[in-house]
Amino acid sequence: MYCLYNNIPMKRIKTLLLALIMTTMTLSGCIGNSDVETSEGDDVELGESPDDWPTYYVQSSGDLPTCDSSTLGRLYYVEDDVNFQACMSTGWEVVDIGGANSNIVLNQPPILSAKVWSTSGGETYGYLVDDGDGTMSIAFMMEWFAYDLDGTVTSVGIDQDMDGVVDITFPSNSGAIDSQSSIQLANGDTLNGGFLAPLEVGTSYSRITDFTEDDESPLVECGLIIQKSFFVIASDDSGASTTIPIVAPLNLNVEGSYRAVDGLEVQEELYQSLSIPQADLDWLTGQGSSTCPTGVTFTVVDHPDSLTSQGGDNIATITISNTADWSHWGDNTDWGENWKVDAYCFDSNDQYTTRIEAIETFNGADEDSPQDGDTISIVDNTNNNCDSSHDRLQLYIRMDQHRESISIVIPIS
Numbered sequence: 001m002y003c004l005y006n007n008i009p010m011k012r013i014k015t016l017l018l019a020l021i022m023t024t025m026t027l028s029g030c031i032g033n034s035d036v037e038t039s040e041g042d043d044v045e046l047g048e049s050p051d052d053w054p055t056y057y058v059q060s061s062g063d064l065p066t067c068d069s070s071t072l073g074r075l076y077y078v079e080d081d082v083n084f085q086a087c088m089s090t091g092w093e094v095v096d097i098g099g100a101n102s103n104i105v106l107n108q109p110p111i112l113s114a115k116v117w118s119t120s121g122g123e124t125y126g127y128l129v130d131d132g133d134g135t136m137s138i139a140f141m142m143e144w145f146a147y148d149l150d151g152t153v154t155s156v157g158i159d160q161d162m163d164g165v166v167d168i169t170f171p172s173n174s175g176a177i178d179s180q181s182s183i184q185l186a187n188g189d190t191l192n193g194g195f196l197a198p199l200e201v202g203t204s205y206s207r208i209t210d211f212t213e214d215d216e217s218p219l220v221e222c223g224l225i226i227q228k229s230f231f232v233i234a235s236d237d238s239g240a241s242t243t244i245p246i247v248a249p250l251n252l253n254v255e256g257s258y259r260a261v262d263g264l265e266v267q268e269e270l271y272q273s274l275s276i277p278q279a280d281l282d283w284l285t286g287q288g289s290s291t292c293p294t295g296v297t298f299t300v301v302d303h304p305d306s307l308t309s310q311g312g313d314n315i316a317t318i319t320i321s322n323t324a325d326w327s328h329w330g331d332n333t334d335w336g337e338n339w340k341v342d343a344y345c346f347d348s349n350d351q352y353t354t355r356i357e358a359i360e361t362f363n364g365a366d367e368d369s370p371q372d373g374d375t376i377s378i379v380d381n382t383n384n385n386c387d388s389s390h391d392r393l394q395l396y397i398r399m400d401q402h403r404e405s406i407s408i409v410i411p412i413s
Helices: 002-007 010-031 278-284
Strands: 055-058 075-078 083-088 091-094 111-118 127-130 136-147 153-159 195-198 203-211 220-236 241-249 297-302 314-321 340-347 360-363 375-379 390-398 406-411
Touching (some): 111 220, 111 241, 136 153, 136 220, 136 241, 203 278, 297 390, 314 390
Antiparallel strands (some): 083 091, 127 136, 136 195, 153 220, 220 241, 297 314, 314 375, 340 390, 360 375, 390 406
8 A cells, every 4th residue: 555655646646636626516416405595585496498487678568478277376587578578377467566557456555634623721831730740741633534545544643753653542543632631731621522632742843033933923033933843654454554754833822823932931830731842941931152142030929827817818829020120011002901911719519710800919119110130919808809729829810912821830728
């Protein structure tokens, strides 16, 4: 054996080794478990002709092969005609997707329309709902319509947090009210037929200057447009869905258009419940480097005295601050009287006294030009008694005849 090895030239040994390596590499493709697939994901058998694969190309329709059992189901692109043709049981057919002459049926997603038509109830500023966990929701009224042309609508509803999942299912495919139980609002009122959306998500704020709603409304030098956004989603029985974004003003006026929140109105309950960015709040109320008018602040607290059945009880105290631009907000030239405060006491059944007449006492040097720290005492009278059956006080503060009153509500005892 030693002699045989010595008699084989080294060049011949190298040639044999190279041939052995090449043979081993060839066999490894057969022994391995890797599948070969077409671009469509179909398995391709070894030795199969490319002519047996499902998609093909020809220059013209005259180049198409005979449509028979051997070519049934094949799809050809015909370059001269710029179309696809398929071998079907009826022969070669041009593939027409969509339209009146379609021979390829595709599932159509549902048709969907939705619109918010009320978020505030006219003169009240927002259908607020206390969530009981330190957050607030806004109740709103909306209309919707969903229809599926080629199937059945299986669900339609509101996606509150815009994650693609319906959180509130509508009671029908079309409607304008919810059939669920009534909603208890934060002010004690009841709203029937409304829906809820949390204020901590989907709320946006846009600054605007020199804005007016209509010819009769005062000019808002600085204001915030506040929008609430969410999705409405409709799905059908084939799994297709349609999603539309809803962007609605958080507070609609009576005509259903946008209202800009100014530096006075922002202290109302609705806006205090929002997480308005501090930079926007400072800009709106004229703080820091803002050139907007300084928003007068009214801080209302319950008086420590207990309410009785007798007249003359101290109910609450209003402290005035940020008065630098008071004259900007309180123009009484055409009104004939000073700015005023109306007070109402409400009980747990949402029953209220009539206005507590002439018992709002100003404590300061000049009622027409209040200074920081001046106060107003709200005192009960004998005609419309506010007693221990009442649990909250609602104040309407009106600066002049051209501005809506701002509303502030506090609990009392």
